Amino acid sequence: MLDIRLIRETPDKVRKDLQKRGAVEKERLLDDVVRWDKEWRATTAEADGLKKRRNEITRAFAEAKKAKKDATALQKEAAELPRKIEALDAKASDLEGKVRNGLLRLPNLLHESVPVGKDDTENVEVATWGTPKEPGFELKPHGELLEALGLADFERARKIAGAGFVYMMGDLVRLDQALLAFALDHMVKAGFTPVFPPYMMHRDAYEGVTDLGDFETVMYKVDGEDLFLIATSEHPIGAMYKDEIIDEAQLPLAFAGISACFRREIGGHGVDTKGLFRMHQFNKIEQFVFCRPEDSWTWHEKLRENGEAIYRALEIPYRVVNVCTGDIGTVAAKKYDIEAWYPRQGKYREVISCSNCTDYQARRLNIRAGKVGGDKFVPHTLNSTAMATSRGLVAILENYQNEDGTVTVPKVLRPFMGDQETIGAAKK
RNA sequence: GCUGAGGUAGCGAAGCCCGGUUCAACGCGCCAGACUUGAGAUCUGGUGGGUCGCAAGGCCCUCGGGAGUUCGAAUCUCCCCCUCAGCGCCA
Numbered sequence: 016m017l018d019i020r021l022i023r024e025t026p027d028k029v030r031k032d033l034q035k036r037g038a039v040e041k042e043r044l045l046d047d048v049v050r051w052d053k054e055w056r057a058t059t060a061e062a063d064g065l066k067k068r069r070n071e072i073t074r075a076f077a078e079a080k081k082a083k084k085d086a087t088a089l090q091k092e093a094a095e096l097p098r099k100i101e102a103l104d105a106k107a108s109d110l111e112g113k114v115r116n117g118l119l120r121l122p123n124l125l126h127e128s129v130p131v132g133k134d135d136t137e138n139v140e141v142a143t144w145g146t147p148k149e150p151g152f153e154l155k156p157h158g159e160l161l162e163a164l165g166l167a168d169f170e171r172a173r174k175i176a177g178a179g180f181v182y183m184m185g186d187l188v189r190l191d192q193a194l195l196a197f198a199l200d201h202m203v204k205a206g207f208t209p210v211f212p213p214y215m216m217h218r219d220a221y222e223g224v225t226d227l228g229d230f231e232t233v234m235y236k237v238d239g240e241d242l243f244l245i246a247t248s249e250h251p252i253g254a255m256y257k258d259e260i261i262d263e264a265q266l267p268l269a270f271a272g273i274s275a276c277f278r279r280e281i282g283g284h285g286v287d288t289k290g291l292f293r294m295h296q297f298n299k300i301e302q303f304v305f306c307r308p309e310d311s312w313t314w315h316e317k318l319r320e321n322g323e324a325i326y327r328a329l330e331i332p333y334r335v336v337n338v339c340t341g342d343i344g345t346v347a348a349k350k351y352d353i354e355a356w357y358p359r360q361g362k363y364r365e366v367i368s369c370s371n372c373t374d375y376q377a378r379r380l381n382i383r384a385g386k387v388g389g390d391k392f393v394p395h396t397l398n399s400t401a402m403a404t405s406r407g408l409v410a411i412l413e414n415y416q417n418e419d420g421t422v423t424v425p426k427v428l429r430p431f432m433g434d435q436e437t438i439g440a441a442k443k
Numbered sequence: 444g445c446u447g448a449g450g451u452a453g454c455g456a457a458g459c460c461c462g463g464u465u466c467a468a469c470g471c472g473c474c475a476g477a478c479u480u481g482a483g484a485u486c487u488g489g490u491g492g493g494u495c496g497c498a499a500g501g502c503c504c505u506c507g508g509g510a511g512u513u514c515g516a517a518u519c520u521c522c523c524c525c526u527c528a529g530c531g532c533c534a
Contacts, residue, residue: 076515
């Protein structure tokens with residue numbers, strides 16, 4: 016969330032940003048927040064005045080008792096105060112809640128380089144790598160290919176858990192693990208600390224890392240428990256320092272999360288509905304950084320470069336887009352998507368999402384940095400996919416598919432799967 | 444799940460039985476100033492959140508959370524949450 020002081024002192028700066036997003040209803044919300052905040056300050060000031068009087072009376076009462084003087088006049092005055100204070104406190108608390116809720120719904124300030132646009136069709140391409148090559152034969156849908164090779168069982172997964180799940184089998188499991196191992200290896204070499212986080216977390220922690228509205232649509236909740244299955248390891252890692260003061264000497268903190276991810280929303284269907292592209296459960300290596308505010312834009316480029324380097328190593332063509340105002344979401348100040356080339360679909364599709372959340376996420380989580388007893392600041396947080404194996408696997412299955420129905424293993428993955436060069440060979 | 448012990452500021456730790464000289468002592472750490480060539484040691488002040496103020500400074504809130512009793516609650520009462528230890532169960 017934004018700093019209330021920013022809104023109080025420079026509401027027009029915030030308003031200009033909302034106009035860039037074309038968020039008219041948010042502008043109204045901004046006006047409401049400004050008004051509620053003003054009322055809140057007036058109300059608390061009034062309540063504080065009465066509390067001051069109450070404290071004075073209490074002290075005077077103790078003095079009078081000690082001196083064995085009559086204190087009934089004081090007692091009488093004090094008797095009237097609690098009701099008034101209670102009413103003002105209730106009003107203030109209501110206003111405070113409104114302000115907080117408003118703040119949670121106002122989006123982050125955008126970086127100046129974010130392009131203005133209505134939706135993902137207006138994202139701006141900023142880089143491309145590799146040349147998509149013609150396969151020279153008709154590629155099989157990867158889901159059918161995997162079934163034919165006995166490497167995935169969508170039917171039985173559907174029987175026991177419904178659509179959106181799969182039994183990965185045999186070489187596909189090894190390929191999945193190789194992708195994870197390769198990406199984690201890359202991150203460790205880049206100086207990131209691996210983290211295997213809890214797969215579930217409490218609602219209050221979740222509210223800090225993501226938008227409230229997402230709960231019903233993307234989150235799995237454990238029945239009867241205050242626990243949600245994580246949608247990405249970004250969430251437990253981001254929430255790790257909730258309500259803490261990070262010693263500034265420890266910054267930057269760079270983590271490589273590894274986890275399964277669980278999402279209810281698998282969205283609309285495009286080409287090849289059956290398959291790994293959109294799943295309720297998939298595996299992912301995630302990059303997450305806490306850093307000083309002045310360093311976050313440098314880190315944003317580093318995270319992007321890590322993501323690009325991984326796909327370059329896999330020799331899969333990709334492009335990078337600067338996500339426009341209509342597609343960027345609430346939390347990020349700037350976001351790059353890296354989109355890999357999918358030859359069967361004939362287009363680039365998102366495999367990596369790389370965001371600088373500036374201080375927005377950290378403030379929601381009540382994370383500060385500095386020295387205890389000294390000045391504090393709100394650190395910046397950044398997150399980016401390193402490798403989501405669902406999409407990575409599909410990219411490999413399309414880009415490395417051979418005419419005989421086998422799939423060549425990308426060179427960089429071979430050391431992670433016993434130097435195996437091909438999968439599906441035995442079954443062809 | 445059962446039993447017991449706990450939850451006080453960044454950390455440690457008093458206070459709770461017996462409500463009011465405790466507007467949370469003391470120690471460590473940290474910050475600022477003084478002293479010093481510098482560092483250390485020492486001394487002094489400060490150390491969470493909010494709000495008002497140009498500032499100096501003022502005021503309010505904060506003892507796991509909530510409700511209650513009272514003129515007044517860290518302290519008394521009730522409910523809830525969490526942590527730790529032992530036991531049980533368990534990959």
